[in-house]
Amino acid sequence: MNRSPRRGRWGAFLGIFLALAMIAAACSDGEGDDSTTTAGTPGTTAGTPDTTAGSSDTTAPPTTQAPSGGEVNNPGVFVHAADDEPTTLDPAQVEPGEGGETMILQVYERLLEIGTSGPEPVPSLATEVPTVENGLISADGLTYTFPIRQGVTFHDGSPLTADDVLFSWERVMTMDLPDGAASVLSDVVDSMQVVDDSTFEVTLQEPNAAFLNAVVPAMVSSIVSREAVEANGGVVAGEPNEFMSGSMVGTGPYSFVAWNRNENLQFEVYDGYWGTPANLDLRVEIGANPDIRVLGLRAGDYDTIETDPSFIGDIEGAEGVTIFAEGLTVEPIHIGFNLRIPVDQLPADDNIPADFFLDPRVRQAFNYAFDYDAFLRGALGGFGDFNPHYIPIGIFGYDPAAPVYNQQDLAKAEELFRAAGLWDTGFSVSVVTEEANLFETAALVLKDSIDDLGNPNMTVTVAAVAEAVFDEAHATDPVPYAMWVKNADPFADPHAYVDSYTHPDGEWGEIHGFRQGYVDPDGIADLIDRAKVELDPVARAALYAELQPLLYDDPLWIIAAQEGVVSARRDWVQGFVSNPLWPRPSLKFALMDKG
Amino acid sequence: MQIRDYIIRRLMVLPLLVVGVSIIVFALTRIGGSPIGIYLSHEMSQEEVAELEERFHLDDPVPVQYFYWASGVLRGDLGWSGVAAAPVTDVFLPKLAATMELAVSSAIVAVVLGIALGTFAGARRNRLPDHLTRVFSISGAAMPLFWFAILLLIVFWVYLGWFPIGRSDPDLWARIDHPTNLYTVDSLIAGDFGAFRDAVWHLTLPAVTLGYGATAIIARMMRSSLVEELQEDYVDAARAKGLPERLVLRRHARRNALIPTVTVIGLSFGFLLQGSVVAEIIFQWPGLGRWMADSVLRGDQATIMAYVLFTSVLFLVVNLAVDVAYAYLDRRVVLGE
């Protein structure tokens, strides 16, 4: 029989076997590579994680596998792989911490920006940072004057004037969208005024220590083009603007090109930029699948990717990849207790009553039961630190002496559960989380922690859902779950944290009903309110030092950890800087280059 | 004459089946969450929501609601996709083109490979090559695509760098017009060879991966019908005439064995459609499948329903076409049941 025409088929067999052999080969050489890991000390108490190389050398050996054979992949365009799709690109509509903020950071600018290092604001569309000394803050601390930069044009060609600034801020407060962060401005601003084309003046309701570093540089305070908004639907109270949620006209180094839903966002270098222009065009790939992000970075098709400490093991040792791990994010990962549980909306297996978390002993018991070590040393690989209630390390008012839950104490937890009468009756409670990220891991640690108590009547179920689904539940009032995991939003000032997360009448105080749970809600509220208007740093710090032990005894959160900053990039990325106060992934792409 | 009757009968049943599928789809929208969900967009005001409730008669009994929903669908109103942030119908076509390009390429891989393997095995019945082929083709059907595709991606994308992911190089994609949204076709229309190469380059790995899974169905059918044909009298007669075995196989048996094999191509197309969901997630292919997967996770009901409705109709039409083709190819077939 003539066999020659059949050889091709055997070739196919051979090909598959070769492919499998190559996988095996590829798998085995993953560990010995000499790539670079930059790691500083991730935290003060966590020590140096054993997984890092500890070197500060940022130059890596030249990559040997660049598929195209050239120097870099995708020359001329910087490619970042993000995790989830933005829900909106409108500063007036975006929820703090949401993916859209990342895009807003690149395209829009604020009067002041958080600089490349540290929490201090630096001039941006305003040419000077107001101080009492330079006369731009009035003596009573209420009126701020911002000299507006001249010669700045929006991406649609219209020039920037003080009028655009007024329009932008007024627009946010008029629209006052439920998802958005309008209250960041409206809670603070009393009146605004255009003095002339290049001078903008704002008067506050009361002195505010957080105004310059937490309000002015916030994404919600971005300056938008009046001309562009008015040509596209204008401003309608209570209603989102369709044009603005899907498009951007800013003054920044990048202009918006396209948003291909479910695929990518594209940006172009803006030639008319007033400052240092961007080096490369920008493309943000949207890939919900974290594995593809990691693989893409290794393949060289992505220059930077959205990462967290749990990725390090997957990236470490990869050729041509540099890991940056230094300092801490200012977004503590926390598990919320809902004190206003809508019992009829809970998952079917939950059997807890509406007042489950009203008893502080129950909340303390959960705090004692949580296995902090498992989360920090295990899941985070040591990249992080423990965080007291509730001001993060690195933020003014952080008190190293504040009491902190950082050790699993099962005996104490059992004692408290018994005291609260839950040990015998037991409970079944679901904790909702985004799937496939650190929050899910934190939820799993909580589940295991409760299992560690060895009481089969007490169970925690992890409800891991898509990010968009989680966001919807998280934005519902009351939240349809008894517990949830997420991280805090980053702020430059302590007031934003304590107000959002611990004040009985703050954002979460109202949604979760803190007032019913606190032993002394008014005492806590009073301390927070006083610290807000206290302009003397020493006195202010003292107030926060007084507050934190109260929050420790009456916890409204389990603070799992303050996560380390971890960022992974190709070796060819130059000019890399990261500031944890910038919205995740804490990068300004315009500052970077390749080659 | 008989064939024409058969086709007419099938064509008459088709709309009934589509209505049946639409009832199932409609039932699913009512089981999960708020029935208004599929029409809501992120940007709507209270009044607009009330208007929608009015328009789709959501206060009326369910059969009435079905009527309004179905008439909406017939007018092309499939609701609002939260994932795409646009009406489903607006995004459907370009994504459909991407999926069809992948599915058709995979089908070509599957048909060519399946027929080759089936012939190879059938001619060597119960010998070692037959057994190996059986294992190879059934492995394709048993292979968890989500796992296999990642392995291939790691080898061919990450380590070797031979194939990319995604559908196109954005610059090359932007360089040409897209009248059909089929990248390969568009690049040929534009006469842009670079873009065409880019299209094929991006298509190869997902098409082969997906096609391998569907190979088994075709290969198994081809093998068994070839085995049957080889036992027919005319084959013996041909052999008796002294025709070499190779020619017997090629000229007679294989040609006839192909006819029943045609019937399973429709079946394997269904396999490819569902496989495309996984393949598109992993290869970052911007088609219907990836959209569907995201919609499933994000609770985007409008997209899910539109996708189910559409793939079912497509599946029905392909199967009808296949059966008709089969009827023409093989007059011996008893039509009907």
Next chain:
Amino acid sequence: MRRVGELIGALLKNPTTVAGLTFIILLLGMAILAPLLTEPNTPDAYQMPRDWGAIAVPPGSPGHILGTTNVGGDVLYGVIWGARTSLRLSVIVVSLTVVVGVTVGSIAGFRGGRIDEILMRIVDVFLSIPELIFALAIAAVLGPSFRNIILALAVVFWVKYARIMRAQIIHVKENEYVDAARVIGDSPWRIYLKDVLPNSITPVVVQATLDMGNIVLVGATLSFIGLSEAGIAEWGVLVSEGQAGISAGRWWASTFPGLMVFLWALGFNLFGDGLRDILDPRTESSR
């Protein structure tokens, strides 16, 4: 009895069928003996035990023969209890769907007429929607949980059995022995149980064997897409958790569970295919 002996003899003659059978026996053995092979996790043995002190350790590490996942889940435990999860999934779904499918198909085939017409049109409608997509849509509407995956698969998979059973019954009904029984005056129920069902069930058995494999494959795919629940000892979930690690040299967390899905599906498909060749030489497409 002789028939069974012959059948086994024929099956054992084909090496690929034997290979399939071997995989099946090994995997089922693993599933059934799971509580003996590893100490069940408490309180729920179908949940992965996690060792937070040993994140992503390689195979061969003390206490973790096949290594751990990136949340410290023991891969060996996942492999073994994943088999049990798969067994649970496939047995529940196959038995539910066979019972429903055979009942519907029998009623349609045996009764004929109007009822047959109606039932078969319903079956046709269900068959018009590709399996995985249908299951995906149902599971999506019900929300992510393993229970809902079982439910979704059960809704999807019964139709084939109805179709196959009906065709068989119509075919068997024509036989002389059925006529004979009728003449004797046996009740229709008795005829059905004694003469029709045993003679029609073979293709159902073949299909059920194939589905034992396919259901696990489709179920794992749904899990992979994200419709299962976190932390469960299920192969699809484990594969999706461990994927990125493969290129980093941490291949074990994804490779072993993926291989198990493959072997499970391969085993039942090879065996089912061999069974079909013997029982039903005129290979039938399931359409």
